[in-house]
Amino acid sequence: MSNLLQTLAVVLGAALVAAAIVLLKGRFFPVPEDAEPREDVAEYIAMMVGVLYALVLGLSMVSVWEIHSGALNHSQDEAGALHQTYLLADLLPPDRRDALRTTATAYAVQVVHAEWPRMAAREPLGPDGWGLLNQLRTVSQASSQDDTPTQQNASQEMLAVLTTLDDARRGREASAMSSLSTVLWVGLVIGGTLTVAFMFLFGIKRSATHVVMVMGLTGLIAFTILLIQQLDAPFDGFLAVTPQAFTRYFPFV
Known part of the structure:
Protein backbone atom coordinates (compact mmCIF):
# COMPACT_ATOMS: atom_id res chain seq x y z
CA MET A 1 0.00 0.00 0.00
CA SER A 2 2.90 2.35 0.71
CA ASN A 3 4.15 1.97 -2.87
CA LEU A 4 0.68 2.80 -4.16
CA LEU A 5 0.44 5.92 -2.01
CA GLN A 6 3.91 7.05 -3.07
CA THR A 7 3.05 6.57 -6.73
CA LEU A 8 -0.21 8.47 -6.38
CA ALA A 9 1.56 11.24 -4.51
CA VAL A 10 4.19 11.63 -7.25
CA VAL A 11 1.59 11.61 -10.02
CA LEU A 12 -0.68 14.06 -8.22
CA GLY A 13 2.25 16.31 -7.33
CA ALA A 14 3.44 16.45 -10.94
CA ALA A 15 -0.09 17.22 -12.15
CA LEU A 16 -0.49 20.01 -9.58
CA VAL A 17 2.83 21.56 -10.55
CA ALA A 18 1.80 21.54 -14.20
CA ALA A 19 -1.56 23.10 -13.31
CA ALA A 20 0.15 25.80 -11.27
CA ILE A 21 2.45 26.64 -14.19
CA VAL A 22 -0.53 26.97 -16.53
CA LEU A 23 -2.35 29.24 -14.07
CA LEU A 24 0.72 31.42 -13.53
CA LYS A 25 1.25 31.72 -17.26
CA GLY A 26 -2.39 32.73 -17.74
CA ARG A 27 -2.07 35.33 -14.98
CA PHE A 28 1.22 36.97 -15.95
CA PHE A 29 1.25 36.25 -19.68
CA PRO A 30 -2.39 36.32 -20.74
CA VAL A 31 -3.35 35.34 -24.25
CA PRO A 32 -4.68 38.28 -26.30
CA GLU A 33 -8.40 38.19 -26.95
CA ASP A 34 -7.90 38.41 -30.70
CA ALA A 35 -5.47 35.45 -30.76
CA GLU A 36 -6.51 32.39 -32.74
CA PRO A 37 -7.37 29.26 -30.71
CA ARG A 38 -4.54 26.72 -30.57
CA GLU A 39 -6.34 23.45 -31.14
CA ASP A 40 -3.08 21.91 -32.30
CA VAL A 41 -1.74 22.05 -28.72
CA ALA A 42 -4.68 20.06 -27.40
CA GLU A 43 -4.33 17.57 -30.24
CA TYR A 44 -0.64 17.15 -29.49
CA ILE A 45 -1.29 16.55 -25.79
CA ALA A 46 -4.02 14.03 -26.55
CA MET A 47 -1.72 12.25 -29.00
CA VAL A 56 2.21 1.35 -20.41
CA LEU A 57 -0.23 -1.15 -21.89
CA GLY A 58 2.52 -2.88 -23.84
CA LEU A 59 4.85 -3.09 -20.85
CA SER A 60 2.07 -4.43 -18.63
CA MET A 61 1.00 -7.02 -21.21
CA VAL A 62 4.56 -8.27 -21.68
CA SER A 63 5.07 -8.53 -17.90
CA VAL A 64 1.93 -10.54 -17.20
CA TRP A 65 2.43 -12.70 -20.30
CA GLU A 66 5.89 -13.68 -19.08
CA ILE A 67 4.43 -14.57 -15.67
CA HIS A 68 1.68 -16.67 -17.23
CA SER A 69 4.01 -18.38 -19.72
CA GLY A 70 6.51 -19.11 -16.97
CA ALA A 71 3.81 -20.69 -14.81
CA LEU A 72 2.74 -22.93 -17.70
CA ASN A 73 6.28 -23.95 -18.61
CA HIS A 74 7.30 -24.68 -15.02
CA SER A 75 4.20 -26.82 -14.47
CA GLN A 76 4.82 -28.83 -17.62
CA ASP A 77 8.52 -29.31 -16.83
CA GLU A 78 7.73 -30.41 -13.29
CA ALA A 79 5.06 -32.88 -14.39
CA GLY A 80 7.35 -34.28 -17.10
CA ALA A 81 10.21 -34.74 -14.62
CA LEU A 82 7.90 -36.48 -12.14
CA HIS A 83 6.62 -38.80 -14.85
CA GLN A 84 10.17 -39.58 -15.97
CA THR A 85 11.05 -40.43 -12.37
CA TYR A 86 8.07 -42.76 -12.24
CA LEU A 87 9.25 -44.53 -15.41
CA LEU A 88 12.86 -44.82 -14.25
CA ALA A 89 11.61 -46.74 -11.23
CA ASP A 90 11.24 -49.77 -13.51
CA LEU A 91 15.03 -50.14 -13.46
CA LEU A 92 15.31 -50.19 -9.65
CA PRO A 93 14.97 -53.15 -7.28
CA PRO A 94 11.35 -54.05 -6.40
CA ASP A 95 11.38 -52.54 -2.89
CA ARG A 96 12.77 -49.19 -4.04
CA ARG A 97 10.60 -49.22 -7.17
CA ASP A 98 7.38 -49.56 -5.18
CA ALA A 99 8.44 -46.93 -2.64
CA LEU A 100 9.39 -44.45 -5.35
CA ARG A 101 6.18 -44.94 -7.32
CA THR A 102 4.08 -44.54 -4.20
CA THR A 103 5.89 -41.33 -3.27
CA ALA A 104 5.66 -39.97 -6.84
CA THR A 105 1.91 -40.63 -6.87
CA ALA A 106 1.51 -38.94 -3.49
CA TYR A 107 3.47 -35.97 -4.83
CA ALA A 108 1.12 -35.64 -7.82
CA VAL A 109 -1.91 -35.82 -5.52
CA GLN A 110 -0.40 -33.15 -3.27
CA VAL A 111 0.24 -30.83 -6.21
CA VAL A 112 -3.18 -31.24 -7.82
CA HIS A 113 -5.45 -31.24 -4.79
CA ALA A 114 -3.56 -29.21 -2.17
CA GLU A 115 -1.11 -26.87 -3.88
CA TRP A 116 -3.18 -25.73 -6.84
CA PRO A 117 -5.89 -24.07 -4.67
CA ARG A 118 -3.14 -22.39 -2.64
CA MET A 119 -1.52 -21.01 -5.77
CA ALA A 120 -4.88 -19.65 -6.93
CA ALA A 121 -5.03 -17.76 -3.62
CA ARG A 122 -1.38 -16.63 -3.95
CA GLU A 123 -0.34 -18.62 -0.89
CA PRO A 124 2.94 -20.51 -0.36
CA LEU A 125 2.95 -24.17 -1.36
CA GLY A 126 3.55 -25.44 2.15
CA PRO A 127 6.07 -28.00 3.45
CA ASP A 128 4.27 -31.22 2.47
CA GLY A 129 5.30 -31.18 -1.17
CA TRP A 130 8.90 -30.42 -0.30
CA GLY A 131 8.87 -33.34 2.13
CA LEU A 132 7.68 -35.69 -0.60
CA LEU A 133 10.40 -34.39 -2.91
CA ASN A 134 13.00 -35.14 -0.24
CA GLN A 135 11.57 -38.66 0.08
CA LEU A 136 12.02 -39.14 -3.66
CA ARG A 137 15.67 -38.12 -3.32
CA THR A 138 16.16 -40.46 -0.37
CA VAL A 139 14.75 -43.43 -2.24
CA SER A 140 16.81 -42.60 -5.31
CA GLN A 141 20.03 -42.41 -3.30
CA ALA A 142 19.37 -45.60 -1.33
CA SER A 143 21.66 -47.74 -3.46
CA SER A 144 23.49 -50.86 -2.28
CA GLN A 145 26.50 -52.88 -3.35
CA ASP A 146 24.20 -55.49 -4.87
CA ASP A 147 22.83 -53.02 -7.44
CA THR A 148 23.64 -53.78 -11.03
CA PRO A 149 25.33 -51.16 -13.23
CA THR A 150 21.97 -50.52 -14.86
CA GLN A 151 20.36 -49.82 -11.50
CA GLN A 152 23.23 -47.54 -10.47
CA ASN A 153 22.94 -45.59 -13.69
CA ALA A 154 19.18 -45.31 -13.20
CA SER A 155 19.73 -43.89 -9.70
CA GLN A 156 22.16 -41.29 -11.04
CA GLU A 157 19.82 -40.30 -13.86
CA MET A 158 16.93 -40.11 -11.44
CA LEU A 159 18.82 -37.66 -9.24
CA ALA A 160 19.43 -35.44 -12.26
CA VAL A 161 15.72 -35.58 -13.13
CA LEU A 162 14.80 -34.69 -9.56
CA THR A 163 17.05 -31.63 -9.81
CA THR A 164 15.01 -30.52 -12.81
CA LEU A 165 11.82 -31.20 -10.85
CA ASP A 166 13.11 -29.13 -7.94
CA ASP A 167 13.93 -26.16 -10.20
CA ALA A 168 10.55 -26.36 -11.93
CA ARG A 169 8.76 -26.53 -8.58
CA ARG A 170 10.53 -23.42 -7.34
CA GLY A 171 9.69 -21.64 -10.58
CA ARG A 172 6.03 -22.64 -10.27
CA GLU A 173 5.87 -21.25 -6.73
CA ALA A 174 7.59 -18.02 -7.84
CA SER A 175 5.11 -17.59 -10.69
CA ALA A 176 2.19 -18.08 -8.31
CA MET A 177 3.48 -15.36 -6.00
CA SER A 178 4.39 -12.89 -8.76
CA SER A 179 2.12 -10.01 -9.72
CA LEU A 180 2.12 -6.86 -11.79
CA SER A 181 3.77 -3.83 -10.24
CA THR A 182 1.50 -1.40 -8.39
CA VAL A 183 3.03 1.44 -10.38
CA LEU A 184 1.90 -0.15 -13.63
CA TRP A 185 -1.63 -0.67 -12.27
CA VAL A 186 -1.79 3.02 -11.39
CA GLY A 187 -0.58 3.89 -14.88
CA LEU A 188 -3.19 1.62 -16.46
CA VAL A 189 -6.08 3.19 -14.57
CA ILE A 190 -5.00 6.82 -14.82
CA GLY A 191 -3.85 6.50 -18.43
CA GLY A 192 -7.09 4.83 -19.48
CA THR A 193 -9.15 7.51 -17.79
CA LEU A 194 -7.21 10.33 -19.43
CA THR A 195 -7.29 8.68 -22.85
CA VAL A 196 -11.08 8.38 -22.76
CA ALA A 197 -11.55 11.84 -21.23
CA PHE A 198 -9.49 13.54 -23.93
CA MET A 199 -11.91 12.26 -26.56
CA PHE A 200 -14.39 14.87 -25.31
CA LEU A 201 -12.01 17.74 -26.04
CA PHE A 202 -12.70 17.64 -29.75
CA GLY A 203 -16.18 18.18 -31.07
CA ILE A 204 -17.60 15.86 -33.70
CA LYS A 205 -20.60 17.11 -35.58
CA ARG A 206 -22.25 13.71 -35.73
CA SER A 207 -23.09 12.77 -32.16
CA ALA A 208 -23.73 9.14 -33.11
CA THR A 209 -20.21 8.85 -34.51
CA HIS A 210 -18.78 10.38 -31.35
CA VAL A 211 -20.73 7.95 -29.17
CA VAL A 212 -19.54 4.95 -31.19
CA MET A 213 -15.92 6.10 -31.02
CA VAL A 214 -16.04 6.67 -27.26
CA MET A 215 -17.78 3.35 -26.67
CA GLY A 216 -15.30 1.47 -28.85
CA LEU A 217 -12.23 2.99 -27.24
CA THR A 218 -13.58 2.57 -23.70
CA GLY A 219 -14.58 -1.03 -24.34
CA LEU A 220 -11.20 -1.87 -25.84
CA ILE A 221 -9.32 -0.31 -22.92
CA ALA A 222 -11.55 -2.12 -20.41
CA PHE A 223 -11.03 -5.42 -22.23
CA THR A 224 -7.25 -4.97 -22.26
CA ILE A 225 -7.14 -4.15 -18.55
CA LEU A 226 -9.31 -7.18 -17.75
CA LEU A 227 -7.04 -9.36 -19.88
CA ILE A 228 -4.00 -8.08 -18.00
CA GLN A 229 -5.79 -8.75 -14.70
CA GLN A 230 -6.53 -12.34 -15.73
CA LEU A 231 -3.00 -13.02 -16.96
CA ASP A 232 -1.62 -11.48 -13.76
CA ALA A 233 -3.16 -14.40 -11.81
CA PRO A 234 -1.69 -17.41 -13.67
CA PHE A 235 -3.42 -20.02 -11.50
CA ASP A 236 -6.80 -18.32 -11.10
CA GLY A 237 -9.52 -17.10 -13.46
CA PHE A 238 -10.70 -18.27 -16.85
CA LEU A 239 -7.15 -18.13 -18.30
CA ALA A 240 -5.65 -20.03 -15.37
CA VAL A 241 -2.99 -22.71 -15.80
CA THR A 242 -4.65 -25.99 -14.85
CA PRO A 243 -3.01 -29.12 -13.37
CA GLN A 244 -3.68 -30.92 -16.65
CA ALA A 245 0.04 -31.64 -17.09
CA PHE A 246 -0.03 -33.73 -13.90
CA THR A 247 -3.39 -35.38 -14.50
CA ARG A 248 -2.28 -36.37 -18.01
CA TYR A 249 0.63 -38.38 -16.62
CA PHE A 250 -1.18 -39.45 -13.44
CA PRO A 251 -4.86 -39.76 -14.45
CA PHE A 252 -5.76 -41.60 -11.25
CA VAL A 253 -5.03 -38.61 -9.01
Whole structure:
Protein backbone atom coordinates (compact mmCIF):
# COMPACT_ATOMS: atom_id res chain seq x y z
CA MET A 1 0.00 0.00 0.00
CA SER A 2 2.90 2.35 0.71
CA ASN A 3 4.15 1.97 -2.87
CA LEU A 4 0.68 2.80 -4.16
CA LEU A 5 0.44 5.92 -2.01
CA GLN A 6 3.91 7.05 -3.07
CA THR A 7 3.05 6.57 -6.73
CA LEU A 8 -0.21 8.47 -6.38
CA ALA A 9 1.56 11.24 -4.51
CA VAL A 10 4.19 11.63 -7.25
CA VAL A 11 1.59 11.61 -10.02
CA LEU A 12 -0.68 14.06 -8.22
CA GLY A 13 2.25 16.31 -7.33
CA ALA A 14 3.44 16.45 -10.94
CA ALA A 15 -0.09 17.22 -12.15
CA LEU A 16 -0.49 20.01 -9.58
CA VAL A 17 2.83 21.56 -10.55
CA ALA A 18 1.80 21.54 -14.20
CA ALA A 19 -1.56 23.10 -13.31
CA ALA A 20 0.15 25.80 -11.27
CA ILE A 21 2.45 26.64 -14.19
CA VAL A 22 -0.53 26.97 -16.53
CA LEU A 23 -2.35 29.24 -14.07
CA LEU A 24 0.72 31.42 -13.53
CA LYS A 25 1.25 31.72 -17.26
CA GLY A 26 -2.39 32.73 -17.74
CA ARG A 27 -2.07 35.33 -14.98
CA PHE A 28 1.22 36.97 -15.95
CA PHE A 29 1.25 36.25 -19.68
CA PRO A 30 -2.39 36.32 -20.74
CA VAL A 31 -3.35 35.34 -24.25
CA PRO A 32 -4.68 38.28 -26.30
CA GLU A 33 -8.40 38.19 -26.95
CA ASP A 34 -7.90 38.41 -30.70
CA ALA A 35 -5.47 35.45 -30.76
CA GLU A 36 -6.51 32.39 -32.74
CA PRO A 37 -7.37 29.26 -30.71
CA ARG A 38 -4.54 26.72 -30.57
CA GLU A 39 -6.34 23.45 -31.14
CA ASP A 40 -3.08 21.91 -32.30
CA VAL A 41 -1.74 22.05 -28.72
CA ALA A 42 -4.68 20.06 -27.40
CA GLU A 43 -4.33 17.57 -30.24
CA TYR A 44 -0.64 17.15 -29.49
CA ILE A 45 -1.29 16.55 -25.79
CA ALA A 46 -4.02 14.03 -26.55
CA MET A 47 -1.72 12.25 -29.00
CA MET A 48 1.12 12.07 -26.47
CA VAL A 49 -1.23 10.70 -23.80
CA GLY A 50 -2.32 7.99 -26.22
CA VAL A 51 1.27 7.10 -27.10
CA LEU A 52 2.42 6.98 -23.48
CA TYR A 53 -0.60 4.93 -22.50
CA ALA A 54 0.14 2.49 -25.32
CA LEU A 55 3.64 2.06 -23.86
CA VAL A 56 2.21 1.35 -20.41
CA LEU A 57 -0.23 -1.15 -21.89
CA GLY A 58 2.52 -2.88 -23.84
CA LEU A 59 4.85 -3.09 -20.85
CA SER A 60 2.07 -4.43 -18.63
CA MET A 61 1.00 -7.02 -21.21
CA VAL A 62 4.56 -8.27 -21.68
CA SER A 63 5.07 -8.53 -17.90
CA VAL A 64 1.93 -10.54 -17.20
CA TRP A 65 2.43 -12.70 -20.30
CA GLU A 66 5.89 -13.68 -19.08
CA ILE A 67 4.43 -14.57 -15.67
CA HIS A 68 1.68 -16.67 -17.23
CA SER A 69 4.01 -18.38 -19.72
CA GLY A 70 6.51 -19.11 -16.97
CA ALA A 71 3.81 -20.69 -14.81
CA LEU A 72 2.74 -22.93 -17.70
CA ASN A 73 6.28 -23.95 -18.61
CA HIS A 74 7.30 -24.68 -15.02
CA SER A 75 4.20 -26.82 -14.47
CA GLN A 76 4.82 -28.83 -17.62
CA ASP A 77 8.52 -29.31 -16.83
CA GLU A 78 7.73 -30.41 -13.29
CA ALA A 79 5.06 -32.88 -14.39
CA GLY A 80 7.35 -34.28 -17.10
CA ALA A 81 10.21 -34.74 -14.62
CA LEU A 82 7.90 -36.48 -12.14
CA HIS A 83 6.62 -38.80 -14.85
CA GLN A 84 10.17 -39.58 -15.97
CA THR A 85 11.05 -40.43 -12.37
CA TYR A 86 8.07 -42.76 -12.24
CA LEU A 87 9.25 -44.53 -15.41
CA LEU A 88 12.86 -44.82 -14.25
CA ALA A 89 11.61 -46.74 -11.23
CA ASP A 90 11.24 -49.77 -13.51
CA LEU A 91 15.03 -50.14 -13.46
CA LEU A 92 15.31 -50.19 -9.65
CA PRO A 93 14.97 -53.15 -7.28
CA PRO A 94 11.35 -54.05 -6.40
CA ASP A 95 11.38 -52.54 -2.89
CA ARG A 96 12.77 -49.19 -4.04
CA ARG A 97 10.60 -49.22 -7.17
CA ASP A 98 7.38 -49.56 -5.18
CA ALA A 99 8.44 -46.93 -2.64
CA LEU A 100 9.39 -44.45 -5.35
CA ARG A 101 6.18 -44.94 -7.32
CA THR A 102 4.08 -44.54 -4.20
CA THR A 103 5.89 -41.33 -3.27
CA ALA A 104 5.66 -39.97 -6.84
CA THR A 105 1.91 -40.63 -6.87
CA ALA A 106 1.51 -38.94 -3.49
CA TYR A 107 3.47 -35.97 -4.83
CA ALA A 108 1.12 -35.64 -7.82
CA VAL A 109 -1.91 -35.82 -5.52
CA GLN A 110 -0.40 -33.15 -3.27
CA VAL A 111 0.24 -30.83 -6.21
CA VAL A 112 -3.18 -31.24 -7.82
CA HIS A 113 -5.45 -31.24 -4.79
CA ALA A 114 -3.56 -29.21 -2.17
CA GLU A 115 -1.11 -26.87 -3.88
CA TRP A 116 -3.18 -25.73 -6.84
CA PRO A 117 -5.89 -24.07 -4.67
CA ARG A 118 -3.14 -22.39 -2.64
CA MET A 119 -1.52 -21.01 -5.77
CA ALA A 120 -4.88 -19.65 -6.93
CA ALA A 121 -5.03 -17.76 -3.62
CA ARG A 122 -1.38 -16.63 -3.95
CA GLU A 123 -0.34 -18.62 -0.89
CA PRO A 124 2.94 -20.51 -0.36
CA LEU A 125 2.95 -24.17 -1.36
CA GLY A 126 3.55 -25.44 2.15
CA PRO A 127 6.07 -28.00 3.45
CA ASP A 128 4.27 -31.22 2.47
CA GLY A 129 5.30 -31.18 -1.17
CA TRP A 130 8.90 -30.42 -0.30
CA GLY A 131 8.87 -33.34 2.13
CA LEU A 132 7.68 -35.69 -0.60
CA LEU A 133 10.40 -34.39 -2.91
CA ASN A 134 13.00 -35.14 -0.24
CA GLN A 135 11.57 -38.66 0.08
CA LEU A 136 12.02 -39.14 -3.66
CA ARG A 137 15.67 -38.12 -3.32
CA THR A 138 16.16 -40.46 -0.37
CA VAL A 139 14.75 -43.43 -2.24
CA SER A 140 16.81 -42.60 -5.31
CA GLN A 141 20.03 -42.41 -3.30
CA ALA A 142 19.37 -45.60 -1.33
CA SER A 143 21.66 -47.74 -3.46
CA SER A 144 23.49 -50.86 -2.28
CA GLN A 145 26.50 -52.88 -3.35
CA ASP A 146 24.20 -55.49 -4.87
CA ASP A 147 22.83 -53.02 -7.44
CA THR A 148 23.64 -53.78 -11.03
CA PRO A 149 25.33 -51.16 -13.23
CA THR A 150 21.97 -50.52 -14.86
CA GLN A 151 20.36 -49.82 -11.50
CA GLN A 152 23.23 -47.54 -10.47
CA ASN A 153 22.94 -45.59 -13.69
CA ALA A 154 19.18 -45.31 -13.20
CA SER A 155 19.73 -43.89 -9.70
CA GLN A 156 22.16 -41.29 -11.04
CA GLU A 157 19.82 -40.30 -13.86
CA MET A 158 16.93 -40.11 -11.44
CA LEU A 159 18.82 -37.66 -9.24
CA ALA A 160 19.43 -35.44 -12.26
CA VAL A 161 15.72 -35.58 -13.13
CA LEU A 162 14.80 -34.69 -9.56
CA THR A 163 17.05 -31.63 -9.81
CA THR A 164 15.01 -30.52 -12.81
CA LEU A 165 11.82 -31.20 -10.85
CA ASP A 166 13.11 -29.13 -7.94
CA ASP A 167 13.93 -26.16 -10.20
CA ALA A 168 10.55 -26.36 -11.93
CA ARG A 169 8.76 -26.53 -8.58
CA ARG A 170 10.53 -23.42 -7.34
CA GLY A 171 9.69 -21.64 -10.58
CA ARG A 172 6.03 -22.64 -10.27
CA GLU A 173 5.87 -21.25 -6.73
CA ALA A 174 7.59 -18.02 -7.84
CA SER A 175 5.11 -17.59 -10.69
CA ALA A 176 2.19 -18.08 -8.31
CA MET A 177 3.48 -15.36 -6.00
CA SER A 178 4.39 -12.89 -8.76
CA SER A 179 2.12 -10.01 -9.72
CA LEU A 180 2.12 -6.86 -11.79
CA SER A 181 3.77 -3.83 -10.24
CA THR A 182 1.50 -1.40 -8.39
CA VAL A 183 3.03 1.44 -10.38
CA LEU A 184 1.90 -0.15 -13.63
CA TRP A 185 -1.63 -0.67 -12.27
CA VAL A 186 -1.79 3.02 -11.39
CA GLY A 187 -0.58 3.89 -14.88
CA LEU A 188 -3.19 1.62 -16.46
CA VAL A 189 -6.08 3.19 -14.57
CA ILE A 190 -5.00 6.82 -14.82
CA GLY A 191 -3.85 6.50 -18.43
CA GLY A 192 -7.09 4.83 -19.48
CA THR A 193 -9.15 7.51 -17.79
CA LEU A 194 -7.21 10.33 -19.43
CA THR A 195 -7.29 8.68 -22.85
CA VAL A 196 -11.08 8.38 -22.76
CA ALA A 197 -11.55 11.84 -21.23
CA PHE A 198 -9.49 13.54 -23.93
CA MET A 199 -11.91 12.26 -26.56
CA PHE A 200 -14.39 14.87 -25.31
CA LEU A 201 -12.01 17.74 -26.04
CA PHE A 202 -12.70 17.64 -29.75
CA GLY A 203 -16.18 18.18 -31.07
CA ILE A 204 -17.60 15.86 -33.70
CA LYS A 205 -20.60 17.11 -35.58
CA ARG A 206 -22.25 13.71 -35.73
CA SER A 207 -23.09 12.77 -32.16
CA ALA A 208 -23.73 9.14 -33.11
CA THR A 209 -20.21 8.85 -34.51
CA HIS A 210 -18.78 10.38 -31.35
CA VAL A 211 -20.73 7.95 -29.17
CA VAL A 212 -19.54 4.95 -31.19
CA MET A 213 -15.92 6.10 -31.02
CA VAL A 214 -16.04 6.67 -27.26
CA MET A 215 -17.78 3.35 -26.67
CA GLY A 216 -15.30 1.47 -28.85
CA LEU A 217 -12.23 2.99 -27.24
CA THR A 218 -13.58 2.57 -23.70
CA GLY A 219 -14.58 -1.03 -24.34
CA LEU A 220 -11.20 -1.87 -25.84
CA ILE A 221 -9.32 -0.31 -22.92
CA ALA A 222 -11.55 -2.12 -20.41
CA PHE A 223 -11.03 -5.42 -22.23
CA THR A 224 -7.25 -4.97 -22.26
CA ILE A 225 -7.14 -4.15 -18.55
CA LEU A 226 -9.31 -7.18 -17.75
CA LEU A 227 -7.04 -9.36 -19.88
CA ILE A 228 -4.00 -8.08 -18.00
CA GLN A 229 -5.79 -8.75 -14.70
CA GLN A 230 -6.53 -12.34 -15.73
CA LEU A 231 -3.00 -13.02 -16.96
CA ASP A 232 -1.62 -11.48 -13.76
CA ALA A 233 -3.16 -14.40 -11.81
CA PRO A 234 -1.69 -17.41 -13.67
CA PHE A 235 -3.42 -20.02 -11.50
CA ASP A 236 -6.80 -18.32 -11.10
CA GLY A 237 -9.52 -17.10 -13.46
CA PHE A 238 -10.70 -18.27 -16.85
CA LEU A 239 -7.15 -18.13 -18.30
CA ALA A 240 -5.65 -20.03 -15.37
CA VAL A 241 -2.99 -22.71 -15.80
CA THR A 242 -4.65 -25.99 -14.85
CA PRO A 243 -3.01 -29.12 -13.37
CA GLN A 244 -3.68 -30.92 -16.65
CA ALA A 245 0.04 -31.64 -17.09
CA PHE A 246 -0.03 -33.73 -13.90
CA THR A 247 -3.39 -35.38 -14.50
CA ARG A 248 -2.28 -36.37 -18.01
CA TYR A 249 0.63 -38.38 -16.62
CA PHE A 250 -1.18 -39.45 -13.44
CA PRO A 251 -4.86 -39.76 -14.45
CA PHE A 252 -5.76 -41.60 -11.25
CA VAL A 253 -5.03 -38.61 -9.01
